[in-house]
Amino acid sequence: MNYLIPLLVVIPILSALIVNIFDGKDKTVKAISLVLGILVPIIAICATVGVQYFGGHNPSLLTSSLPANLVNTLVAGYNTGIVYAFANIERIFIFLMGIVAFLAILTYFSEKKEVSGPYLYLIFMGLASVIALLLSEDIFNMYVFFEITALTQVGIIVASSTEDNYEIALKYLILGAIGGPMLLLGIGFILGTIGSVNIADIIFVISNKFVQPYSPGLVIGFALILFGWLYSAGLPPFHTIKSAVYSKARPNGSAILQGFSVLCMLAFGIAMYKIFAYIPYFNTAIIVFAILAMVLGVAMSAMEVDFRRMIAFLAVGELGFIALGFGIGTQMSIAAALFQAANEIVITAMLFIGFGSVYYLTNTSDTRKLGGLIGIDSKMAIMVLLGGWALAGVPPFNGFQSKLMLVQAALDAGYTELAILAIIVSVVIFFTFVKAFHNVYLQPKPSELKFVHDKIPKVTVFAVAILLIICLVLGICPNIVTDVFIPFAGGLI
Amino acid sequence: MVMDIQLASLFASGALIVIGLFAAIFIDNIIKKVIGIAFIEEGVNLFLICLGYKAGGVVPIYLPGMTADWFAANSAYPLPQALVLTSIVIGASTLAVMLALAMVLYRKHGTLSTKEILGDEK
Numbered sequence: 001m002n003y004l005i006p007l008l009v010v011i012p013i014l015s016a017l018i019v020n021i022f023d024g025k026d027k028t029v030k031a032i033s034l035v036l037g038i039l040v041p042i043i044a045i046c047a048t049v050g051v052q053y054f055g056g057h058n059p060s061l062l063t064s065s066l067p068a069n070l071v072n073t074l075v076a077g078y079n080t081g082i083v084y085a086f087a088n089i090e091r092i093f094i095f096l097m098g099i100v101a102f103l104a105i106l107t108y109f110s111e112k113k114e115v116s117g118p119y120l121y122l123i124f125m126g127l128a129s130v131i132a133l134l135l136s137e138d139i140f141n142m143y144v145f146f147e148i149t150a151l152t153q154v155g156i157i158v159a160s161s162t163e164d165n166y167e168i169a170l171k172y173l174i175l176g177a178i179g180g181p182m183l184l185l186g187i188g189f190i191l192g193t194i195g196s197v198n199i200a201d202i203i204f205v206i207s208n209k210f211v212q213p214y215s216p217g218l219v220i221g222f223a224l225i226l227f228g229w230l231y232s233a234g235l236p237p238f239h240t241i242k243s244a245v246y247s248k249a250r251p252n253g254s255a256i257l258q259g260f261s262v263l264c265m266l267a268f269g270i271a272m273y274k275i276f277a278y279i280p281y282f283n284t285a286i287i288v289f290a291i292l293a294m295v296l297g298v299a300m301s302a303m304e305v306d307f308r309r310m311i312a313f314l315a316v317g318e319l320g321f322i323a324l325g326f327g328i329g330t331q332m333s334i335a336a337a338l339f340q341a342a343n344e345i346v347i348t349a350m351l352f353i354g355f356g357s358v359y360y361l362t363n364t365s366d367t368r369k370l371g372g373l374i375g376i377d378s379k380m381a382i383m384v385l386l387g388g389w390a391l392a393g394v395p396p397f398n399g400f401q402s403k404l405m406l407v408q409a410a411l412d413a414g415y416t417e418l419a420i421l422a423i424i425v426s427v428v429i430f431f432t433f434v435k436a437f438h439n440v441y442l443q444p445k446p447s448e449l450k451f452v453h454d455k456i457p458k459v460t461v462f463a464v465a466i467l468l469i470i471c472l473v474l475g476i477c478p479n480i481v482t483d484v485f486i487p488f489a490g491g492l493i
Numbered sequence: 494m495v496m497d498i499q500l501a502s503l504f505a506s507g508a509l510i511v512i513g514l515f516a517a518i519f520i521d522n523i524i525k526k527v528i529g530i531a532f533i534e535e536g537v538n539l540f541l542i543c544l545g546y547k548a549g550g551v552v553p554i555y556l557p558g559m560t561a562d563w564f565a566a567n568s569a570y571p572l573p574q575a576l577v578l579t580s581i582v583i584g585a586s587t588l589a590v591m592l593a594l595a596m597v598l599y600r601k602h603g604t605l606s607t608k609e610i611l612g613d614e615k
Contacts, residue, residue, distance in 0.1 A: 068562050140576050147583045154590060166601065167611055170523070170594040177530040177587055178517055181537045184580060185510070188537065191573065192544045 004047035005086045006054075008094060009132045011039050016124035023117025030109050033120050037105050040127065041098030044091050051137075052084040079198040083137040088484040089338065090134050093263060096342055099470070100259050100349040101127050103463035104252040107353055110459035111252070111360055119159040123256055126152035130263040139187050139225075139271060140197040146183070146232055146268070149260055150176045153245065156257060160249045168248045172241050175231060179238070183228025186221045190275075193217035202275055213278055222276045226285060229272060233265030233319055236292040243300070243312035247365075251356020254308070255349035258315050265319060266341050269326050273492055277329065287327035287418070293320030294425045302432045307355050308365045310436055314391060314429060315348045321425075324418060325406055333409035334489035335482060339402040342481055343474065347390045347399055350467035354384040357456045357464075358440055362449060367436055372445025377456045381441045383464045388437060390471045392430035398474035405482070502543045509536030523595045523605045527588060534584035538577045545573035 015036035022028045101123060109115060129148040136142050154176075157169045191197055193215055194205045206213050229235075234242025242261065246254045276282050297317025304310040322344065325337020357380055358373055359365050374381040390397035393404070403426055410419035474481060509532045516529025546569060553571035555564055595605065602610050 140579075144579055144583065147587070151586060151590060154594075158594070166594055166597050170591065170598060171611055173587065173591050173594065174517065174526060174530065177591065178514065178533065180583075180587070181510075181530075181533045185537045185540060188541045188544060188573075191541070191576075195570070195572075197572070197576070 002048050002050040002052060002086070004043050005050060005052040005084050005135065008040065008043055008047065008086075008135065009084075009128050011036055011043065012124045012128035012131065016121045016128065019124065020117045020121040026113075026115050029115050029117055029120065033105055033109075033115075033124075034102075036124075037098075037102040040131070041095045041102065044094040044098055047086055047091070049087050049091075050085075052086070052135075053079075054082040054084070077204070078196050078201050079138070082141050083198065083200075084132075084135040085137045086135060087488070089488045092342060092481055092484060093134060093266065093345070094131055096345050096470075097127065097130065097259050097263060099466070100345055101256055103466060104255045104349065104353065107252045107255075107356075107457075107460050107463050108250070110457035116159060119156070119253075122152045122155040122159060123253075126156065126256065126260055130260050130267075133267045134263055136267075137200060138198045139190065139202075139275075140184075142267060142271060143180070143183055143187055143228075146228075146264055147176075147180050149264060150180065150232075153257055153260060156253045157245055157248050160253050162248050162250070165248045168241075168244045172245050175238060175241055179228050179231030182224045183231075186224030186228060189217045189221035189224065193221070199271055199274055206275070206278070218276075219279065222272070222279055222282070225268070225272060225276075229265070229268045230289060232261070232268055233323070234261050234316055235265075235289045235319060235323060236296055239293060239296055239313075239316045240300075243297075243309060243316055246312035246315060246352070247306065247308040251308075251352050251359060254312070254356070255352040258312075258348045258352065259345045261315075262319070262322070262341050262345050265322060266338070269323070269337075270492070273326060273334070277493070283327050283329045285327075286323055290320045290323035290327050291418075291421065293317060293323060294421065295320075298425050298428045298432065302428060305367050306365050307367050307370075307436050307440060308352075308359065310367075310432065311348065311351050311355060314351075314432065315344070317425060317429065318344045318348065318391065321403065321406060321422065324422065325409070328410055328413050328415055328418065329493065330409055330413050331486065331489045331493055333406060333413060334492055335485040336402055336405035336409050338485040338489065339398075339405060339478065339481055343390070343398040343402050343471070346467050346470050346474075347387060347397075350387040350464055350471065351384065351391065353460060353467070354380060354387055354464045355440070357460050360460070361451055361453050361456065363452045364449075367439035369446060369449060370440045371443040371449065372441075374441040375445075376451075376454075377461070380456055380461055380464065381437075383461075383468050384441075385437055386468055387464070387471070388433035389430070390468075390475070392433060393426045394430065396472070396475045398471045398478065401475055401478040401482075405478075499543055499546050499548075502539060502546070506536045506539035506543065509533070509539065521606050521608055523598070523607055523610070524592075526607065527591050527595065530591070531584070531588055534580070534587075538580055538584070541573040541577050541580070545570040 018032050019029050129145040133145040154169045154173050157165050194202050231238050294317050297313050301310045301313035322337045322341045325333045390399040393399045407419045513529045513532030517526050550569040553568040598610050
């Protein structure tokens with residue numbers, strides 16, 4: 001038993017409850033949030049790799065106490081309780097998400113004098129649920145935490161008090177209330193066919209042909225879970241609502257929300273890959289949605305004049321790269337997809353917080369009304385520019401390494417056209433970003449532009465700098481993560 | 494006859510899901526959309542319950558006097574029932590948040606029409 005594994009979920013839930021109780025006592029809430037917030041990445045680093053059987057339901061220990069008519073049956077080997085598995089891949093993603101959440105909370109404190117307990121509650125609950133989603137080894141438990149994540153995402157939008165946030169929250173919730181039950185229905189079909197919701201049990205039953213691998217229950221289950229996955233990740237046809245969600249939250253909230261989406265996508269993507277990769281057209285289906293996400297996300301971002309929506313669409317386009325890696329389905333492409341996911345959590349968070357400082361200064365995100373902001377804080381402007389380069393895949397940043405790995409994997413697998421598409425999309429991302437950067441920072445300041453704050457809080461600059469350093473470190477030493485991702489991807493296929 | 498009960502329940506769950514999807518996608522009124530979503534959730538819950546049904550089985554609670562072998566052979570499958578309990582809680586929470594948002598939006602726009610409410614958003 002490794003008790004640090006459940007603590008990864010317990011600590012954020014505890015933090016959520018405590019900050020909500022102390023709402024109104026700003027100093028206490030800030031102190032508790034910062035102390036408990038930094039604990040998540042620390043525990044992720046310290047925890048040893050292992051499995052946590054809740055309630056001690058280790059199947060090998062239960063065998064001796066089974067009724068005689070269940071001994072030597074398939075059911076005897078099933079996991080009868082919730083199982084959390086913690087490996088180095090979980091360590092990397094939980095660490096990165098923990099750092100992003102901590103820096104976003106820090107930024108929130110620097111930009112708001114009075115902090116909101118319920119807002120922090122939602123952030124911590126969301127963090128707890130995505131961590132549990134990543135750790136969980138059973139698809140129903142994943143569904144439960146996915147629903148909690150969706151509710152906290154809605155809460156974060158509502159608590160952001162931006163224009164039209166309630167409308168977007170309702171729209172997202174209605175779509176979620178369709179996507180969620182479809183996911184559950186898919187899980188029901190698998191349960192009906194196999195009799196378990198534990199991923200290891202499902203794989204065992206299918207791979208040993210105890211059920212027909214192409215039975216209608218499994219195929220329908222796959223289709224429904226794919227639908228839920230598209231919703232959770234914000235891939236087409238849900239890309240517009242997902243980008244609207246990002247753009248309606250506060251910049252620090254957007255940074256966290258996109259991280260949640262990436263982790264939801266990753267957790268369900270890995271689960272789907274483990275269970276359904278043998279189904280014909282599995283890879284084709286994933287590639288189709290990946291291409292749609294890349295093309296639609298980048299095309300829509302190129303047309304945007306609102307920089308928050310522009311980053312939001314770029315984030316959707318980047319999700320397409322992750323899906324593309326899964327769709328190609330080789331060891332290197334899946335490793336590249338995982339690397340891309342790790343990068344996206346950091347880079348997009350940096351851009352939301354960095355560009356968010358412009359919104360903090362001017363209270364507008366319309367690039368037509370902005371200009372000359374390089375004169376206010378040139379350090380931040382340069383960091384945002386470097387962040388954009390990292391997103392587009394310019395060396396020596398992490399985005400370059402993951403995209404290079406993905407393009408090489410596509411070429412190795414014989415998907416030359418996908419490699420070319422990935423390069424073209426990256427070039428468009430570069431130009432889209434440079435255009436927005438020019439409009440916001442370099443063009444002459446419009447005479448009607450008014451500032452609501454005269455300088456960017458130092459904490460915001462610090463947060464962006466830390467995220468940029470992570471991008472640079474992962475760009476220069478990609479083996480820190482690829483040494484974990486490549487063997488993991490090898491195990492998946 | 495017993496099999497028919499399970500089949501009938503499965504058809505009922507399918508009907509609930511289809512009606513709910515129709516309401517959630519095509520009906521303009523927010524409250525009716527919410528009702529449609531409740532239909533979908535209950536349809537899925539009914540589907541899960543049907544999976545655990547055992548013809549002539551007993552409630553999966555181990556009582557004094559039962560032997561472990563008899564219980565294993567005759568009790569209904571309890572896992573779907575446990576899942577449905579959780580699903581009901583999640584469904585209730587989602588519906589509560591949706592209705593709260595509907596109230597706020599009604600106060601803001603003076604209408605429950607999604608076309609009018611969401612048509613305004615920028």
